[in-house]
Amino acid sequence: MRPGGVTVIVPAKDEAENLRRCLPSLAWAEAVFVVDSRSDDGTDRVVADHGATLVPFDFNGTYPKKKNWALDNLPIRTEWVLIVDADEVVVPALAGEILRRTAADEADGFLINMNYHFLGRRIAHCGYNGAWNLRLFRHRLGRYERVPATPGVEAGDNEVHEHVELAGRVRRLVHRLDHHAYPTIAAWVEKHGRYAAWEAENFDRFLRDPIPGGIGRGKRFKRRLKKVYLRLPCRPLVRFVYAYLIRLGFLDGRPGLVFCILLAYYEFLCGANRYAGRLRVADAEGMGAGQAGRIEPATATGSRRAVSS
Numbered sequence: 001m002r003p004g005g006v007t008v009i010v011p012a013k014d015e016a017e018n019l020r021r022c023l024p025s026l027a028w029a030e031a032v033f034v035v036d037s038r039s040d041d042g043t044d045r046v047v048a049d050h051g052a053t054l055v056p057f058d059f060n061g062t063y064p065k066k067k068n069w070a071l072d073n074l075p076i077r078t079e080w081v082l083i084v085d086a087d088e089v090v091v092p093a094l095a096g097e098i099l100r101r102t103a104a105d106e107a108d109g110f111l112i113n114m115n116y117h118f119l120g121r122r123i124a125h126c127g128y129n130g131a132w133n134l135r136l137f138r139h140r141l142g143r144y145e146r147v148p149a150t151p152g153v154e155a156g157d158n159e160v161h162e163h164v165e166l167a168g169r170v171r172r173l174v175h176r177l178d179h180h181a182y183p184t185i186a187a188w189v190e191k192h193g194r195y196a197a198w199e200a201e202n203f204d205r206f207l208r209d210p211i212p213g214g215i216g217r218g219k220r221f222k223r224r225l226k227k228v229y230l231r232l233p234c235r236p237l238v239r240f241v242y243a244y245l246i247r248l249g250f251l252d253g254r255p256g257l258v259f260c261i262l263l264a265y266y267e268f269l270c271g272a273n274r275y276a277g278r279l280r281v282a283d284a285e286g287m288g289a290g291q292a293g294r295i296e297p298a299t300a301t302g303s304r305r306a307v308s309s
Contacts (some may be wrong), residue, residue: 005030005078006102007139011066011158013037015086016046021049021180025090028099030078034086035070037157053212059157063148066158081139086181088114094175098136101173108168109137111216118259119184126249126259127242131179132172132218134141134164142166143211147202156194165214185262192266200273206230235271240264 012019023046026032032052036043037059047054055074057066064072067083079101079284084090090098094112101110111132116123139309144159181235182188207230211223232238243249244260252259 006080006082006098006136007033007076007078008032008082008084009067009070009073009074010034010052010084010086011070012039012043012086014039014041014043015156016041016043018086019043019046019050021085022089023047023052023082025092025095026052026084026259028095029082031076033070033074035066035074037066048295057157063146065144065156065162066144068144068159071139076139079138079140080126081134081142082136084135084177085179089178089180091178092174092178094173094177095104097173097175101171102136106169107171109134109164109166109170111218112136112177112180113172117178117180118182118188118284119255120180121255123252123254123256123259124249125251126244126256126263127247134166134170134216135177136173137164137166139170141168145215147205156198161198163212163219165212166216167214170216188262190242192262193269196266196269196273199270200277203230203270203274236264236267239267 006029008026008031009090010019010022010026010032012034015022016039023032023034027050032050033055034043034047034052035055035057036047037057044054055070057069059065071081082090082098098110101107102242107259112224113132115128116128127229142164144162145165147159147162182191206223207227211220213220215223229235240260240263244257249256249260
């Protein structure tokens with residue numbers, strides 16, 4: 001591994017249209033790997049057209065998920081890695097800042113904020129104006145927190161809610177990513193259905209487990225707030241009031257209203273998935289108890305013989 005330089009990792013599945021916008025913005029990078037979950041929408045042709053490297057990924061159902069697998073298995077020859085989603089764009093000002101500040105040895109990782117777009121409109125409020133995430137870091141020092149998936153839970157094969165644990169100094173970049181999230185309502189609903197399954201599956205873990213120390217002070221504070229938030233009643237209503245009124249979502253106009261209602265719906269889905277999970281556990285325990293209480297014919301016959309004698 002040579003000092004300096006940046007390798008970009010782009011996790012993808014059926015993201016050909018988004019990649020046509022994303023990959024040209026990464027031409028400055030030393031190498032670009034698109035880690036793909038067997039897409040069938042022409043992703044391979046788009047990747048080849050833009051000179052990136054396509055790497056197939058097959059999820060085993062538990063761990064590792066896509067980003068950690070890529071960090072551990074790709075032939076990364078640069079000191080720095082940048083994680084970019086297929087629906088994001090690294091604007092020229094951000095690209096220049098990345099190259100300049102990674103060369104300056106001022107930190108081991110950088111938090112990046114984003115301009116969030118929904119239905120083609122910029123969402124400047126709703127709690128999405130300060131979405132700082134650790135995306136740029138020295139490869140040898142950072143990995144995503146390990147949250148194995150439960151077999152059978154369709155929560156996706158990519159780290160979405162997990163954060164990078166970094167052993168080192170962290171700073172913030174000035175310029176932002178452009179995040180062109182969810183051009184349609186259907187795309188939002190499809191992804192958040194999977195995210196809600198993941199949230200429900202990890203509900204008890206969030207309440208019980210200690211907060212990882214390596215995810216950064218800001219993320220640790222948010223995790224502490226989440227431990228409180230998950231205990232609140234009527235969370236869909238709380239989420240809407242928080243996003244639309246407290247975080248000024250109404251200033252984003254009708255797109256902001258739609259977005260905040262969808263955020264409340266997501267909280268409902270999380271709760272509904274958790275309720276469904278409790279029902280499955282109760283049904284399984286009931287079946288187990290019923291089977292344990294049954295008297296098999298052979299045993300019953302033996303008992304009658306014993307009484308008769």
